[in-house]
Structure formats: structure tokens, C-alpha cells
Amino acid sequence: MTDTILNHETVADWYDFSGRTVLITGGAGILGGEMACMLVGCGANVAIMDRDPSLADRLLDRLGCGPGCAVVVFGDVLKPETLAQAEEQVRAEFGPVDTLVNAAGGNNPRATTGADLSFFDLPPEALRFVFDLNILGTMLPSQVFGRGMAERGEGVILNVSSMNAFRPLTRIPAYSAAKSGVSNFTQWLAVHMAQEYSPRIRVNAIAPGFFLTEQNRFLLTDEETGGLTPRGRAIVEHTPMGRFGDPEDLLGTVLWLLSPASAFVSGVVVPIDGGFSAFSGV
Numbered sequence: 457m458t459d460t461i462l463n464h465e466t467v468a469d470w471y472d473f474s475g476r477t478v479l480i481t482g483g484a485g486i487l488g489g490e491m492a493c494m495l496v497g498c499g500a501n502v503a504i505m506d507r508d509p510s511l512a513d514r515l516l517d518r519l520g521c522g523p524g525c526a527v528v529v530f531g532d533v534l535k536p537e538t539l540a541q542a543e544e545q546v547r548a549e550f551g552p553v554d555t556l557v558n559a560a561g562g563n564n565p566r567a568t569t570g571a572d573l574s575f576f577d578l579p580p581e582a583l584r585f586v587f588d589l590n591i592l593g594t595m596l597p598s599q600v601f602g603r604g605m606a607e608r609g610e611g612v613i614l615n616v617s618s619m620n621a622f623r624p625l626t627r628i629p630a631y632s633a634a635k636s637g638v639s640n641f642t643q644w645l646a647v648h649m650a651q652e653y654s655p656r657i658r659v660n661a662i663a664p665g666f667f668l669t670e671q672n673r674f675l676l677t678d679e680e681t682g683g684l685t686p687r688g689r690a691i692v693e694h695t696p697m698g699r700f701g702d703p704e705d706l707l708g709t710v711l712w713l714l715s716p717a718s719a720f721v722s723g724v725v726v727p728i729d730g731g732f733s734a735f736s737g738v
């Protein structure tokens with residue numbers, strides 16, 4: 457028990473990220489970029505890491521508003537040497553990374569079944585690409601940036617899983633299995649960090665529902681008409697809130713999981729899905 461009375465000021469302090477150093481992999485992407493802007497707005501120093509840093513240009517105006525600061529660094533989640541370079545660069549700029557968001561990930565059209573590509577013909581290299589990007593692409597940054605957390609005895613890691621992890625979606629077997637692996641690894645690392653290093657290191661994940669971004673646009677919207685595909689319509693019909701998510705819909709949960717407000721929460725995967733995962737369809 458503590459003598460502190462929980463009031464507005466204490467709660468506001470939880471969400472003041474001043475002095476925190478956050479690194480976001482795939483930070484130039486749609487969802488990672490939204491998180492970056494929010495965290496700068498909450499005072500954090502944010503390193504946006506991506507394999508194509510120029511993708512972050514569209515965010516620069518919003519990032520410049522502060523009160524925190526942002527840098528854009530090169531780093532490929534599948535190339536440990538580039539992660540080590542990014543770690544050094546960010547440490548020199550802001551100090552050690554105390555918060556890691558593993559947002560890089562995605563599917564691949566060649567690992568997706570369809571009228572002209574059966575499950576039996578999915579090329580091994582496309583399947584491997586999806587497993588590597590999502591699973592290794594979460595594990596390798598957790599090694600590089602988690603090591604410092606283990607040495608200092610504190611830190612927060614947030615992974616990005618998916619609806620696929622709870623029950624697989626049709627057509628995307630590798631992405632479904634890989635995100636299931638991300639959820640499993642989230643639990644594993646939460647236990648490992650707390651038991652082997654410090655109970656002040658927490659590892660959680662979010663499982664976004666359906667957000668229209670570059671990686672799923674080809675499945676959810678018709679390239680020619682811009683209207684929804686039958687799959688896109690089915691998703692909206694199966695979402696009790698009746699819409700796709702907006703990237704901002706993720707932010708409250710992300711903030712909570714990165715902040716001391718969730719100090720006793722580790723190893724969870726939180727759906728942010730407009731009720732999709734709760735709905736039986738009837």
C-alpha cells in the first residue's frame with residue numbers, strides 16, 4: 457500500500473513521457489508513425505527507425521510540434537548490425553533506449569492464397585519473408601534494445617500482434633502463424649525479463665483489428681473502384697462497431713501500456729478491434 461492519493465496530477469504524471477527515450481521499429485509506417493507523433497506530444501524523445509527513413513518525411517511537421525524531440529534513424533529489423541548502429545546513434549542523441557515499440561511487420565501478397573495462387577504453391581521464400589519480418593523482426597530488436605534494459609533493470613517493450621493471432625484469418629497462413637508467434641513471444645519475454653533480470657521490465661502487445669494501410673489495402677479495397685472488396689465488407693460486418701480502425705484508435709492503449717499506469721501488467725495482448733474478436737458472428 458502507498459500513501460499517495462490518486463488524483464488528476466498523479467494520473468497526468470503517468471502520461472508525462474519527458475526524459476523517456478522511445479525507439480519505434482517500422483516507425484515511418486502508418487501505425488508506428490501515429491504512435492511516434494503521440495509520444496513526442498507527450499514529451500518523449502522518440503527515435504523513428506525504419507529501413508527507409510525518407511518514409512518518415514510525411515511526419516516531420518507533426519513531430520516538430522514537440523514538446524518532445526524526434527530523430528529518424530536507419531535500421532533494418534532483420535540486420536542486427538544496423539540495429540546496433542541505431543542503438544549507438546540514439547544513445548548518443550538521447551541516452552539509452554528505455555522503451556521499445558516493435559511496430560515493423562506485415563504480410564506479403566506472394567504469401568497470400570487466391571484464385572491464381574493455391575496454398576500448395578505459396579513460394580517458400582515468400583512464407584519465410586513473412587515469418588522473418590514478424591517473428592525475427594520482433595526478436596532481434598528485443599535482443600539489441602532489451603540488453604540495455606536488462607543491465608539497467610528497467611524498461612518497457614511493446615509488440616504488435618494481430619487479430620490473426622487469436623484465430624487465423626483465411627488466405628494468409630504465414631502472417632497468421634507469425635503473429636501468433638509474436639503473441640507467444642510476448643508472454644515468453646515478459647516472464648524471462650521479470651524472472652531473470654528485473655520485475656521492472658515489462659513486455660506486452662497490442663492486437664490491432666483492421667486498419668487500412670499499405671500492407672492490407674490490396675486485400676480490403678478494390679484497386680480500380682476504391683470500394684471495399686467482399687473481404688473488406690465481411691470484416692466491417694463482423695466488427696460490432698461497424699468500421700475499420702483509425703490509427704488514433706490505438707493510441708490510448710499504447711500510452712497506457714508504455715506508462716506507469718500499467719506497472720503491474722506484463723505478458724498481455726490487448727485487442728483494439730472495435731469488438732471483432734468478441735463477436736461470434738451471431
Ligand SMILES: NC(=O)c1ccc[n+]([C@@H]2O[C@H](COP(=O)([O-])OP(=O)(O)OC[C@H]3O[C@@H](n4cnc5c(N)ncnc54)[C@H](OP(=O)(O)O)[C@@H]3O)[C@@H](O)[C@H]2O)c1
Nearest residue numbers: 482484485486487507532533560561562618664666667669
Ligand atoms: N494495418 C492493420 O490493419 C494491422 C492490423 C494488425 C497488425 N498490424 C501490424 O501493425 C504493424 C504496423 O503496420 P502498418 O499497418 O502501420 O504497416 P506499414 O505502414 O507498412 O508499416 C510498417 C513499417 O515497417 C517497415 N518495415 C518493413 N520491413 C522492415 C524492416 N525489415 N526493417 C525495418 N522496418 C521495416 C515498413 O517499411 P516499408 O514500407 O519499406 O516496407 C513500414 O514503414 C505491423 O506489425 C503490422 O503487422 C497492422
